[in-house]
Amino acid sequence: MIVIAGRGGQELSRAQRELVTVARRLAGDLGSQVAYLAVGPEAEAAARRAGAFGIGRAVAIELNDASGAVEPIIENLAQGARRLGASVVLLAADHLGVQAGPRLAARLGGSALNDAVDVRVEDGRVIWTRPVFGGKALADVVLRRSPAVVTVRSGAFEAAEEGAGEAAVDVLEAVAVDTAVRVVQREEGRQEGPRLEEARVVVSGGRGLGGPEGFQRLAELAELLGGAVGASLAAVDEGWAPPEWQVGQTGKMVAPDVYFAVGISGASQHLAGISGAKAVVAINKNPDAPIFKVARLGVVMEYEKLLPALIEAVKRELA
């Protein structure tokens, strides 16, 4: 059984629909079935919805845990995966997937793999592809133990379309887990403008900005274009941008029409987050910066000179 696992919700998220695509491919090649597993406050709604994606079987575990700890989610995912007889468990490589994937594998006696970007079946063996060395190479990997608990990188697969159908849903009672881990405070991240992951325009800055003031310029440009501001890891480490703005392998995966990379060298780990961008515009003073290798349009200039002019040019265009 190929199991798509997640937190549920009223709709299947884009990431979940990408998992449907992976599951269908595997089920077809292995001659197995696809099931859906949701653990969360809206588990049942999502489990019912799964039927519309041609999924016949689902388990919903209504978990209302106020602690904010991940352990109750992991333990209940394990219960559900066992109930479904999972041979493969698919999770989105998102905030939950990162922390739950390997631990779920350990609890189920399986093997874990993170950030799958491709999968195929050869002679009955499932071969997973994942980026390694910050995306400078791709590794083909076979896992030894069952179930394979795999997190899938967002944007690597097409999202499945919704059709019609119904799933037989088992609603299970959640197992209570107390780990004495509690979230006691939550800060809201970015407030204004679109979410980075959904923005049509992203304006990102790196170490080349030389200080926090540069980010004000980027914010001005982003606002004019209805976009969001992003950052490289180096800019986050400098304290010029909050960690939520980080784009890349260990930050956000973005997929805008235009991605402005300002004072960013184009390290592979950064590029891992922008492969979904339609076009990259690179602004860098070094003509040999690797970012130009993936850019559609490039300007070799100090950003301090170009940005004010660019903001003016955009204002004129919009007026």
Added chain:
Amino acid sequence: MGLHVAVLIKQVLDPEVPAARFQIDASGKRPAAGIAGEVLGPYERNALEVALQLKDAGAAEKVSVITADGQEAVESLRKALAVRADQAVLVDTSGHDDLDPAQTAEILARAVEKLGGVDLVVAGRQAGDWDHGQVGYLVAERLGWPCVSLVQRAELDGGVLRLTRQGPDGREVVEARPPLVVTVTNDERNVLRLPRVQDLMASRRQPITQWSPADLGLDAAALADLAGGEVLRLRIPERESQCEFISGDDPAEVAATLVRRLKELKLL
């Protein structure tokens, strides 16, 4: 009594090696030798800093660093000693094939147990070479301890750890009691400090505790059997786009051309 903190570190191929220089060796399964130097992994640096800050604050009494690797990793252990980690342990795995995360986690969990009295294990969120993102989590499962992930800062307050971490939408503060495993992600407050010159000198003379997997009760067969997967081959992805450079010295002119091209390409 302060905490005994164990930091799990890894020496990695310099992650900053440009993609253009990256090559695969004849086995097809690992990077070619000599394409770049090795460094203490970036997220392990953040993890070490989180532990050292607990020590600065008087919350940790002892910081031990552990790695499972060949003798070359002594260099990174010494770097940790140079920023005043108290003890360095190398579990020498040379002679065993490339370890996968399940094997590494078992070794490190056993090393934590052998050290004894460890209250808090701190690991990087992922190693900057194979990017598995598994070891810290698997160590938590193996020890049966809870795990708080993506932590940026830790403080101890009356026996309770207050952890600032990256939540799904923004920062969170989490309270937890040891024993605990945390995985660390970067922010501006956990950039690893620089060593002082005298500590750097002293670190050259400090002893490194050396264990073998056998010292931890793992013979070669048991270790091999722990592997969760196998790399069949590596390949280098194609990723080039033809960059159209907009040249000129006058920023206003260049900016106007850039905006015009973006519109022509229907990108704005």
